[in-house]
Amino acid sequence: MQSADVTHEQHENPLQNVTFDAPGTETGHAHGYLRVPGSGTGPGVVVVQEWWGLTDQVAGVVDRLAAEGFVALAPDLYGGRTTHDSEEAFRFMQELPPERAARDLAGAVTYLLERPETTSAAVGAVGFCMGGAFVLALAAQQGERIAAAVPWYGIPGADTDYSGLRAAVLGHYGEEDTSVPLEGVQATEARIREQAGVEVTMEVYPAPHAFYNDERPNYRAESAELAWGRTTAFLRGRLAPRA
Template identity: 80%
Template sequence: MSHEQHRNPRQNVTFESATGSGHAHGYLRVPGTGSGPGVVVVQEWWGLTDHVVAVVDRLAADGFVALAPDLYGGRTTHDSAEAARLLTELPVERATRDLAGAVTHLLERPETTSPTVGAVGFCMGGAFVLTLAAQQGERVGAAVPWYGVPGPDTDYSGLRAAVLGHFGEEDASVPLEGVRAAAERIRRHSGVEPTFHVYPAPHAFYNDERAGYRREAAELAWARTTAFLREQLG
């Protein structure tokens, strides 16, 4: 059964969630060339906001077929307390089904040229990126978490993707010791050697709608991300 849907003018695509559990919605952009490697974009805890749309648009401008699933079913917020509530109320199983459905949707689209997809996510979405890559195995070829990692009990044994991460050394919400522990767990479980970059920046340093935005770190991390996605996805 599909979950409750709210109006969000940013939604422009509907696709099947995984395991026949109904439909999911999101925002999709195809590059001007008409085709390119597929990339799933996973939102921050604010929802499918204009910032997430801008990330999808920028990936499309850089040659990727990009899709951001709307994990909150149309709801967005700019209030941290409300965002925390939306995150708490988000069923993880539903979110992972919608993300898996997004992977399938991209791989089945005729515009997608890559045999695997990339996954790029921010904060909450960064944690979901690594979880998705571990669950989807060979279907995710590149995973790029930005300032977010899953909990310490995450099982990465199914992960086959190359991993590139971006983290801020001033980020109090994602301490670097937790980042280092996640990297070690990835190595131990999957044999994948992740590349994690640390920047002189706080949390959410790519989000130009937030006070923590740092242009120099954001642009360097973006350039590294797009080069990595091209290298891994073709």
């Protein structure tokens, strides 16, 4: 395992505080934002960013998970770039090769599992929008290394192969979300059940897309807090300690 502190001068994004191996990428490593709970140990959770990048809001999710007792890591999939402009965010997302993201995220899973602070035998994965789609794809690729997958208002392509998925799935979606229609969510749920045979729960809220992001106008506090409570209970129930 490779781990190193990253100074603010070395990288564009000051939130980056760890470096980890990402085999198969151009550099062989990736960066991210890690928080360990005050107790010093806890189950591991990978947090996958929205299309805005590794922002303060994403770091806030990591911080909040750490406060709940989890060892949480958000990989920086954009290599330090962030934006608050939707056109630029779309461009960043389009410029991110899916295979590069998959390798960065796989590296993050390995990194968490190898950290001495991580108590769980497998990790959880939580992601938002673009990150929600990545969470389901990652869980399908990583098999038993991911025990709990929590996508928020994001789904992968309709042809995604879920046969390797071993994680229980808890999804959070808004009935007012025009970018992720509920028909697509229902089709994804059915495909996961058919191909993987795992526990799947897709919760629907009276909310639009991105209802958890309190930096955006679509934020809905009541739905966000209900979904958050369900998420932490789900993670605690699925992330068993190492034997």
